[in-house]
Amino acid sequence: MFGRRLKELRENRGLSLSELAMKSGVAKSYLSNMERDKMTNPSLEVLTKIAAVLDITPQILISQDRDVEKDKAQAALERLAQAEGIHQDQLKEYKELIEFIKWRSSKKE
Known part of the structure; x- marks a missing residue:
């Protein structure tokens, strides 16, 4: 496995x-x-x-935990970010921002 x-x-x-x-x-x-x-x-x-x-x-x-679809989406996002000139350290900041937005949205519901 x-x-x-x-x-x-x-x-x-x-x-x-x-x-x-x-x-x-x-x-x-x-x-x-x-x-x-x-x-x-x-x-x-x-x-x-x-x-x-x-x-x-x-x-x-x-x-x-085999969430392969999530892994594929993550890899696609990373490739897109690289193509746009976003570096790995910046990508981590974006991920944190996305997590915050998701958390905030869940609190509003």
Whole structure:
């Protein structure tokens, strides 16, 4: 199950296996084995490297919560922001603003 989630998250962010390997410093063969559930117990160091490239926490990476549609929407938003010249730190500010707006709207109802 972890392998499938890793693959979906990687693909949602538009990364090939080679790109993830290069950016994370984790061997492509190791990543491939993880995605095929042949390597089921990666170290925290490896999870942290992969999660950093995917811009998530290691906890999200190993989470059983499989909201893939939300992940796809997140990846699409990140690609749009990059195309518009918005940097990752700015994107986090926008996310916080959106969460605040959602929270405020829920209080009004």
